[in-house]
Amino acid sequence: MKEIQAPVYANIEINISRAKSSAVSAAHGITPAEFAAIEERVLAAHKILQQERKEGKYGFYDLYKDKETLADVKKAAAHFSSFGYENLVVLGIGGSALGITALQTALNPPYFNTLSKKRRKGAPRLFVMDNIDPDTFRAMLRLCPPKKTLFNVISKSGETAETMSQLMIVVALLEKAVGTKAMKDHLVVTTSPTGKGAPKSLLHPVAKNYKLTSFSIPLNVGGRFSVFSPVGMFPAAMMGMDVDAMMAGCAAMDTLCSRASLMENPAYLRAAIQYLMDVNKGKTMSVMMPYADALRDIADWYRQLWAESLGKQKDLDGNDVFTGQTPIKALGATDQHSQVQLYREGPKDKIFNILEVRRFNTSLRIPDTLSSIKELDYLRNKSMNKLMAAELRGTMDALKASHRPVVRIILPRLNAYTVAQVLYLLEVETAMAGRLYHVNTFNQPGVEEGKKIARRLMGGEA
Amino acid sequence: MKEIQAPVYANIEINISRAKSSAVSAAHGITPAEFAAIEERVLAAHKILQQERKEGKYGFYDLYKDKETLADVKKAAAHFSSFGYENLVVLGIGGSALGITALQTALNPPYFNTLSKKRRKGAPRLFVMDNIDPDTFRAMLRLCPPKKTLFNVISKSGETAETMSQLMIVVALLEKAVGTKAMKDHLVVTTSPTGKGAPKSLLHPVAKNYKLTSFSIPLNVGGRFSVFSPVGMFPAAMMGMDVDAMMAGCAAMDTLCSRASLMENPAYLRAAIQYLMDVNKGKTMSVMMPYADALRDIADWYRQLWAESLGKQKDLDGNDVFTGQTPIKALGATDQHSQVQLYREGPKDKIFNILEVRRFNTSLRIPDTLSSIKELDYLRNKSMNKLMAAELRGTMDALKASHRPVVRIILPRLNAYTVAQVLYLLEVETAMAGRLYHVNTFNQPGVEEGKKIARRLMGGEA
Numbered sequence A, B: 001m002k003e004i005q006a007p008v009y010a011n012i013e014i015n016i017s018r019a020k021s022s023a024v025s026a027a028h029g030i031t032p033a034e035f036a037a038i039e040e041r042v043l044a045a046h047k048i049l050q051q052e053r054k055e056g057k058y059g060f061y062d063l064y065k066d067k068e069t070l071a072d073v074k075k076a077a078a079h080f081s082s083f084g085y086e087n088l089v090v091l092g093i094g095g096s097a098l099g100i101t102a103l104q105t106a107l108n109p110p111y112f113n114t115l116s117k118k119r120r121k122g123a124p125r126l127f128v129m130d131n132i133d134p135d136t137f138r139a140m141l142r143l144c145p146p147k148k149t150l151f152n153v154i155s156k157s158g159e160t161a162e163t164m165s166q167l168m169i170v171v172a173l174l175e176k177a178v179g180t181k182a183m184k185d186h187l188v189v190t191t192s193p194t195g196k197g198a199p200k201s202l203l204h205p206v207a208k209n210y211k212l213t214s215f216s217i218p219l220n221v222g223g224r225f226s227v228f229s230p231v232g233m234f235p236a237a238m239m240g241m242d243v244d245a246m247m248a249g250c251a252a253m254d255t256l257c258s259r260a261s262l263m264e265n266p267a268y269l270r271a272a273i274q275y276l277m278d279v280n281k282g283k284t285m286s287v288m289m290p291y292a293d294a295l296r297d298i299a300d301w302y303r304q305l306w307a308e309s310l311g312k313q314k315d316l317d318g319n320d321v322f323t324g325q326t327p328i329k330a331l332g333a334t335d336q337h338s339q340v341q342l343y344r345e346g347p348k349d350k351i352f353n354i355l356e357v358r359r360f361n362t363s364l365r366i367p368d369t370l371s372s373i374k375e376l377d378y379l380r381n382k383s384m385n386k387l388m389a390a391e392l393r394g395t396m397d398a399l400k401a402s403h404r405p406v407v408r409i410i411l412p413r414l415n416a417y418t419v420a421q422v423l424y425l426l427e428v429e430t431a432m433a434g435r436l437y438h439v440n441t442f443n444q445p446g447v448e449e450g451k452k453i454a455r456r457l458m459g460g461e462a
Helices: A002-008 A032-054 A060-067 A067-081 A096-105 A134-143 A161-177 A182-185 A203-210 A230-238 A243-257 A266-280 A292-312 A338-345 A383-399 A416-437 A446-458 B002-008 B032-054 B060-066 B067-081 B098-107 B133-145 B163-176 B181-185 B202-208 B230-238 B245-256 B266-279 B292-312 B338-344 B384-401 B416-437 B446-458
Strands: A014-015 A087-091 A125-129 A148-155 A187-191 A211-215 A285-288 A311-312 A320-323 A326-329 A350-359 A405-412 B012-015 B089-090 B125-129 B149-154 B188-191 B213-216 B283-288 B311-314 B320-323 B327-328 B348-358 B405-413
Touching: A002 B188, A014 A266, A014 B067, A032 A416, A032 B149, A060 A243, A060 A416, A060 B098, A060 B125, A067 A203, A067 A211, A067 A230, A087 A161, A087 B002, A096 A230, A096 A292, A096 A416, A125 A134, A134 A161, A134 B292, A134 B348, A134 B384, A148 A161, A148 A230, A148 B012, A161 A416, A161 A446, A161 B384, A182 B348, A187 A203, A187 A230, A203 A405, A211 A230, A230 A243, A230 B125, A243 A266, A243 A416, A266 A285, A266 A350, A266 A416, A266 B283, A285 A292, A292 A326, A292 A350, A292 A416, A292 B133, A311 A446, A311 B338, A338 A383, A338 B292, A338 B311, A338 B446, A383 A405, A383 B133, A383 B163, A405 A416, A405 B446, A446 B338, B012 B266, B032 B266, B032 B416, B060 B245, B067 B213, B067 B230, B067 B245, B089 B163, B089 B230, B098 B125, B098 B230, B098 B292, B098 B416, B125 B133, B149 B163, B149 B230, B149 B384, B163 B188, B163 B446, B188 B230, B213 B348, B230 B245, B245 B266, B245 B416, B266 B283, B266 B348, B266 B405, B266 B416, B283 B292, B292 B327, B292 B348, B292 B416, B311 B348, B311 B446, B338 B384, B405 B416, B416 B446
Parallel strands: A087 A125, A087 A148, A148 A187, A187 A211, A285 A326, A285 A350, A350 A405, B089 B125, B089 B149, B149 B188, B188 B213, B283 B327, B283 B348, B348 B405
Antiparallel strands: A014 A405, A311 A320, B012 B405, B311 B320
8 A cells, every 4th residue: 555655645844053052052943063962972873773673673753664554454444334334432541642642633633523424424423532531531421422433442461540441331321221241332442462471461351241342462562552453543543543654654754763873863863852952942832833723633642642751760780860851732833922032031841843744634814804903914924824934934934033942743734644654754763762861662651650649549569 | 789698608728838947948949048138028018909909900900890880780680680681692702701700610500411401490591602613602602693692892992803803703693683673681891981071992883883781891900800700700690600609709809818927917917928939940831730620710710810820020120130930731630640740740830729629518428339359449438539630639739849939728618709809809919919929910911012014904994
C-alpha cells in the first residue's frame, strides 16, 4: 500500500533557522560550535538505538511494518462497522487515550459528535473516556445506550484502576442490556498478548469468558509509544481514518529518521536542539504551539511523550539528576491573546515548536461588507487563511525580535499521511532525547507511589 | 438576590498546609519567617490596591455590584431566548472567549452540544469561536444556519483582527439570510461604551447601523478581568446559568478578599505563596490541576490571567526584569498518566494548585461484576467518586513525599456560586501578585509587535 499511496503525498518539513544563534543570538540560539560538539554524541546514541531496535528492545519503530496486525484491525473494524453503531467508546487513560484523541481531532471534521451520521460518513460518534469523573461518565452512559454502542477497553496490564472501574460499570450494563452472549458484539479488548512468556493481564479472562475480539499490544511497546499499534489503529479504523496512509507516512519518516546524521535526520536534529536549549540555554520549557485547531491534541499527546519519557529522578547510572524539560501545549492564533505576552516578555526559559499547515482544507473569504468602516479595509476581500498565516508570521517574527527560539514543523496538508509522520518523528526524537539526557526513556517509576496510596485508600493491598 | 440565595451555598475553602516548609522542607515550602517577612509588603500593597479600587482604576472588583447592567443582561437574554434559537455563537478571542468557556464547561452538563434541546433545558448550543482556523469556522457555519442562530460579537476596541474577520463573514451571511432589518434579532454587540470620553470602537457603527442590542465593557475593566461584565454574563444568561448566584458568590468572596491580612485573606495568601515559590524557591511554573472535568477550562482561563498579567519585561520603575511565572493547565486524574512522572521526579521547578470538588453531582457505583477476578475486589461495590478522591489523595501524598508543594482550592459543590468564587478569588490574587512582582498587572505591551507585523502582511498600515 505504501507503494501506491506514498507518491500522492508530500512529506512534512522541519525548519530550524529561527533556533540558530544567527537568528536569536548565541545566548538563546544554537551555535555552529554547539552543533559540532553534539554531533558525536548523537551518532553514538544512534548506534545504540539502532542496535537496541534490532534486538527488539523497542517495538514502536516497526509497528508500521506489521501488516498482519493491520489486516486484523481493518477486518475487525469492517465487521463492527457493519453493525452501524451510533457510538464508539474507548475506555483508556494516558497512552491508551491520547493517540486516538490526537488522530480524531486531526483527521475527522470539527464538531464531529454533533454531525449527522451522513456527514460522519457512517462512522460512529467517538467518546474517549480518559478520566473517572462521575458526572462525565454518567453523561456518556446516557448518550451511549449499550445496544447502540461498541466499547473498546484498552489497558496493557488490565490493572489500570481508572479503566477497570469504567469497564466494570460497562460490563454490568451490557449484561443487562444485551446479555452475555451478545457481549462480543459490543466489547473489544486491547491488552498484552497471551502465550508463552507474556505477562498476565486482567483483561485476558474477560476476553476469554465473553469470547471477545482481542488485540495485542506488543510487549516491547509502551503506552505512550503505542499509537500505531491496535491501541490507536483499531479505533482509527472504526472512525473511518486511512490507516494505510498512516503506515505509509511512518515508513517514509522511518527512512528519514534512520539516517546516521545530525543535520539530515529531522528527529535527531530536533532532539539535539531541544536538549541543548534546556541544558545550555536554560530553556526548561518546550512549548508546542500548533497553528491549526486540528493539531491541538497532537500537542497534548506530545506532552505525555516528552514528560513521562524524560522527567526522571535517576540517570542511567543511578545518579540523582531530577531532569526533564516541561512540555507545554498552546494553540495559535488563539493563545496570542493569552500566552504570547509572557512568551515574548517573560523569562527566557522556553523554546517554541510551531506546527503549521501550509494549506487548510477550506478556504474562507472575508467578504466586502461593513464597507463604511475604512479601518477594516485591510481584511476586506482577503481570506481567513491569509490572516492565519499573517498572524503566525507576525508571532514568529515578534518572538525572534525578543530572541526567543522557534523550531517549525510544516505539514503541506492535513491528512493521515502527514499526521502520522509528525507522530513518528516525535517518537524517534524522544528516543534520541532520552539518550542525550542519559535517562531511561521507557519507564515511569514516579507514578507508582500515588497508585499504591490510592489503592490502599480503596481498601486494597498496596 | 444575594440575601436570598447566599445562605443555601457554602463557600470555597483554601488549604495551604502542603505548601509549608513543615510539609515539604524549607527548600521547597514557605517558612514562618518568609510569611512574616512578606506580610508588610502585602499589607502595603493592599492599601494601594484599595486606594486604586476606590479611585475607579480597576473595575473588575465591583462588576458584581452593577445591578442595572445585570438586569439589562437578564432582560436581553430573556428576549433572545424567546426566539428559541438552536445556537449561540460567541465571536471573541482571549478574554472575550475564555470566561464564558470556563463557565459553560463548569456549569452546564458534559457533552452539552450533543444533547437534545429538552436535555439542554431549552438553552441553545454554544460555539465559542476563539480562533481563525478556516476549517473550524466553516464547520461552525454549517452547523449554525443564520436563521437559527444568535451571534454575540465581543471586542472592546472592535479592532481585533480575528474577531472582526469572523464578524464580516457572519454579517454578510446574515444580510443574505435574514436581511438588514432582522439583523438585530441575530446579532448582539459587546464593546466599549459610547459617550463622552469613551474611546471609539469599530463596533459602534455596526451596532448603530443595524440597531443592535449592545452591551458595554467598562473602560476600567480589561479583557482578562471581564468575565463578570456582560462579556461573560450575557452568554451565561443565554445558556441558562444562574447569574444571580454568581454575583452572590463574588460578593461573598469580595468580603474575604478585602481583608487587610495576609493569613486571613485567601487571595493575598495564595498570591504571596505563588510569588515566594517563584522568587525564593525557583518554582518558575504554576500548575493548575483540577480534579473534575467541569473545572478544566477554569485552568485555561487562569492561564491567560496569570500569564498576561505577570509576564512582563519592565517593572513599574522601567527596569528590565523579564518576569512572570508560567501557568500550566493539567487535569486529574487523567494527567497522572501523563504529567505526574515529570511532576514528581523532574526538576523541582513547580508549584501545584489543585482544584477539588468535595461532592460531584452524580454518584456512580462500581458494580459487583467480573467477580472471578479477585484483583478487582478493591474496586467492587465502591464508587467512582471514591476512586477519584483516592487518586487525588494518592497524588498529593506522593507529591509531598517528593517535596513538591501543593495549594488546594476546595469547592463544596459545583455550582454558579462556588465557580464564581473561584474566578473572583483568582482575579484578586492576580492583582496582588502584580503588586508583589512590582509590574503593571493590567497591560500587555508584548502583543503589539506581532499584531503590527500581521497587519502589515495583510496589506494594512502597521
